[in-house]
Amino acid sequence: MKLIFGILSLIPAAIAYTLYFRGLLAGRVKPHAFSWLIWGLLAGNGFVAQMSADAGIGAWATGVTSVACLTIFCIAFYKGDTKLTCLDWTLLTLALISFGLLFIVDDKTLSLCVTLFATLLGFTMTWRKAWRLPHEEAAMAFGLNAVKFLPAIFALQTYSFLTVAYPLIAGLANASVVAIILLRAES
Numbered sequence: 001m002k003l004i005f006g007i008l009s010l011i012p013a014a015i016a017y018t019l020y021f022r023g024l025l026a027g028r029v030k031p032h033a034f035s036w037l038i039w040g041l042l043a044g045n046g047f048v049a050q051m052s053a054d055a056g057i058g059a060w061a062t063g064v065t066s067v068a069c070l071t072i073f074c075i076a077f078y079k080g081d082t083k084l085t086c087l088d089w090t091l092l093t094l095a096l097i098s099f100g101l102l103f104i105v106d107d108k109t110l111s112l113c114v115t116l117f118a119t120l121l122g123f124t125m126t127w128r129k130a131w132r133l134p135h136e137e138a139a140m141a142f143g144l145n146a147v148k149f150l151p152a153i154f155a156l157q158t159y160s161f162l163t164v165a166y167p168l169i170a171g172l173a174n175a176s177v178v179a180i181i182l183l184r185a186e187s
Contacts, residue, residue, distance in 0.1 A: 005155035006057035009148045013061055016144035017068045023138050024075055030136040032129045033076040034088055038095040038122030040069030045102055045115045046166035052108060056157030061148050062166055088125055095121045112162055116169050123173045130177055134184035137177065146174035 023029030043066035050059035098118035105111045130137045149171030156163045 002057055002155050002157065005151040006060050009058075009061040009150075009152035009155060010064060012144040012148040013064050013068070016141040016148065017064075017072075019144070020072065020138050020141040021075075023141070024072065024079060027079065028136075029138045029141075030133070031072060031076040031080040032088075032125045033073055033080045034084065034092045035122045035126045035129075036069045036073035036076055036080075038092065038099075038118060038125075040066050040071075040073055041099050042095070042115045042119045042122070043069055043166075043170070045099070046112070046119075046170070049108055049112045049115070049162050050156075050166065053160055053162035054158045055163040056155070058152050058154070058156030058163065058167075060155070061152035062170075065145070065170070087128075091121045091125055094118070108162055112165055116165060119166075119169065120173060123177070126177055127180055130180040131184055134181045137181050139178045139181040139185075142174045142177040142181070146171045146178065149174075 020029060020031075024031065043062055047059055047062040047066055050062055095118040098114045098121070101114050102111050105114065126137070149167035152167050153164060
């Protein structure tokens with residue numbers, strides 16, 4: 001059953017990233033480059049934290065997220081939103097400091113808390129951009145990325161803060177991007 005949930009977590013991820021890459025390469029989607037860098041690095045840390053706590057196949061979605069986010073960052077650096085504000089630089093600096101702390105902090109729970117904080121800093125940039133330019137973001141892709149974490153949680157081999165916190169927070173944060181896009185598209 002865990003294998004089925006693991007596979008079910010990858011299906012919306014594959015669709016979401018396919019949609020996002022298509023929109024990005026066609027110029028319809030203009031992601032905030034720094035957000036994707038932060039998410040890629042920190043999803044990688046979330047994946048490591050999950051694996052160290054015996055998450056099993058439930059961590060697949062987080063690992064795929066890391067690789068996809070870093071790939072999107074590389075493309076977004078050339079085709080995305082690179083008009084950076086002072087706030088963007090501040091958030092990136094805080095996220096990178098948080099990422100650096102991960103190599104200093106031995107406590108995995110504290111390390112994951114820092115990861116979650118920095119991940120939300122990355123979402124702050126996208127929330128702000130989605131509020132200003134909702135037509136440059138892909139609500140469906142963020143929605144599918146929110147959905148992928150539900151079966152991923154059911155696929156976990158063990159349940160603890162280390163295995164559940166990242167997919168739960170990332171799923172809710174992705175859903176909030178969808179809410180902002182839809183709210184702004186209506187106005």
